[in-house]
Amino acid sequence: DGGITQSPKYLFRKEGQNVTLSCEQNLNHDAMYWYRQDPGQGLRLIYYSQIVNDFQKGDIAEGYSVSREKKESFPLTVTSAQKNPTAFYLCASSPGSNQPQHFGDGTRLSIL
Amino acid sequence: AQTVTQSQPEMSVQEAETVTLSCTYDTSESNYYLFWYKQPPSRQMILVIRQEAYKQQNATENRFSVNFQKAAKSFSLKISDSQLGDTAMYFCAFMKWGPVLDDKIIFGKGTRLHILP
Numbered sequence: 001d002g003g004i005t006q007s008p009k010y011l012f013r014k015e016g017q018n019v020t021l022s023c024e025q026n027l028n029h030d031a032m033y034w035y036r037q038d039p040g041q042g043l044r045l046i047y048y049s050q051i052v053n054d055f056q057k058g059d060i061a062e063g064y065s066v067s068r069e070k071k072e073s074f075p076l077t078v079t080s081a082q083k084n085p086t087a088f089y090l091c092a093s094s095p096g097s098n099q100p101q102h103f104g105d106g107t108r109l110s111i112l
Numbered sequence: 113a114q115t116v117t118q119s120q121p122e123m124s125v126q127e128a129e130t131v132t133l134s135c136t137y138d139t140s141e142s143n144y145y146l147f148w149y150k151q152p153p154s155r156q157m158i159l160v161i162r163q164e165a166y167k168q169q170n171a172t173e174n175r176f177s178v179n180f181q182k183a184a185k186s187f188s189l190k191i192s193d194s195q196l197g198d199t200a201m202y203f204c205a206f207m208k209w210g211p212v213l214d215d216k217i218i219f220g221k222g223t224r225l226h227i228l229p
Contacts, residue, residue, distance in 0.1 A: 041222075
């Protein structure tokens, strides 16, 4: 079945560490997105990519980095510069322009 | 910049009742899409319904329908014959119709809906 796979489901980070969240899709979608969700809040866009080897900052990109070396993969690195990384992270993809996004099951990141 | 406002942080209704979730948005665009997404306790985001702004007819998907009032910039979601499985957080979302680089979705803060047995 086609879909979006995020791993791991739960992730713990020590202070000062970088961690990478995985997002893989086999839907052949061109566009991929990373969102952050805090308790009781809506989704905020971190980064998005419309095509391989290209990505754009979203509304809250500081402290995060991404890469898009392959169409099916869009990993998100939470760097030590992100001072409040505890949140639920959702990855999404869409076929392209003017299409709704499909979401993965999310990764919950916590700080030890 | 576009904004999406959901004025009801939380709602509760009895099973089998009809419930309406409110959403208003602000934009100067004339062509755009509106969505309702559902996020159950499993945290997965599921697309419930979509509406193209150029269509006057309100979108319907089984028990879910919308009341799209373009002039008023209102996009409410009606759930008929509500079921326990409808318990979830519901997000209203806006997407501008345009070039690929403008493909971002703007989400509201969500309405938490409880369906009571």
